[in-house]
Amino acid sequence: MPELPEVDHCGRALSRWTAGRRIVAVELHDGRSVRASRTARPSDGREDGESALREVVLAAAPGPMERHGKRLLWRFGDRALLLHLGMTGRWTRLPSPHAKVTLRLDDGAVLTFADPRLLGGIVPTTLADGAAMLHDGLGPDALRDPLPPLHGKRAVKVVLMDQAVVAGLGNLHAAEALWRAGIAPDRTAESVTGERHTRLGIAVREQLDFARRLLDAEEEVTYVEDAGAPNPFPVYQRQGEACPRCGGTIERFVQAGRGTWWCRGCQK
Ligand SMILES: [Zn+2]
Known part of the structure; x- marks a missing residue:
């Protein structure tokens, strides 16, 4: 997607x-x-x-x-x-x-x-x-602009996917950015402050840059959902596999109607 x-x-x-x-x-x-x-x-x-x-x-x-x-x-x-x-x-x-x-x-x-x-x-x-x-109706750009402060009791992953808060992230890159930052997707948005917020801001940008560089090699775009497409991402759709960082098991749960993948070993 x-x-x-x-x-x-x-x-x-x-x-x-x-x-x-x-x-x-x-x-x-x-x-x-x-x-x-x-x-x-x-x-x-x-x-x-x-x-x-x-x-x-x-x-x-x-x-x-x-x-x-x-x-x-x-x-x-x-x-x-x-x-x-x-x-x-x-x-x-x-x-x-x-x-x-x-x-x-x-x-x-x-x-x-x-x-x-x-x-x-x-x-x-x-x-x-x-x-x-x-x-119109969009928050700051997820790649160009600093990550805005996150507010409220909604889960951080749900807020990251809210285009009015930050524009550009969807299910895959939000999940991957949280894994990179070592932040649990179900933590409340308002608890992501200080050093943790800084880490998330860096992780979002690194994730988007990583994905852009992968795509740069291709003339025609590939979506992970495409038949036969490779999945170059460490947690997305990898439930049951080992976390490449801590060796824990990647789990999946449903959050706001969407699958979320994460490692409880290293995402706090
Ligand atoms: Zn892990």
Whole structure:
């Protein structure tokens, strides 16, 4: 599932694939993927999605890409596309049975937005509205900005995944960052202060950097959930295996409806 590193990879791949090129044709295969606002609801797909997309991407050359948390803003002159990947979205140069949108470049290359579960989307907009939507409702960026103070009785992992508190972490990277920091995922957020908070801030950044470096080696993004994909992470989906740090056993429990993996031997 795409989190900050995967979204970051997507933005950099789109920039690289379109450098020096123009988009010359747009095909919308499923109108539900083009939305009027940053809603994740496929039922809010725009009637005029294809012409709205054309108005943005054919009018100017692809410009700079900005990211905040798991959202991207792709600039085309004074217009822009807000991109979000949802749970299963990806931009690819490979053919996909789940293609929702294809963009054709002036060198014949084809870029596809594939999204089997339709929770990602594309919002054609003006640059100003897009810049507002890029940040709207989100906390500081998990990679660029310092980890904000964490408050309240909710579990620290649940709070780390709350995009309004800190933008960019999902289930995998939150679990891994807590393991790196040696902090138990069910500890209350408000108890993560002082040196422990500093450690968590460093661990979040190290985890995201680690994941970005792994992805850097790949032209096309891979999600851990993809069939046959490697799992390079020490605790995620490794219940019953040995903790690489202390030799304890990795356990799984369900927290706010999501699986959490951790080691009670070295996460306190
Ligand atoms: Zn351990």
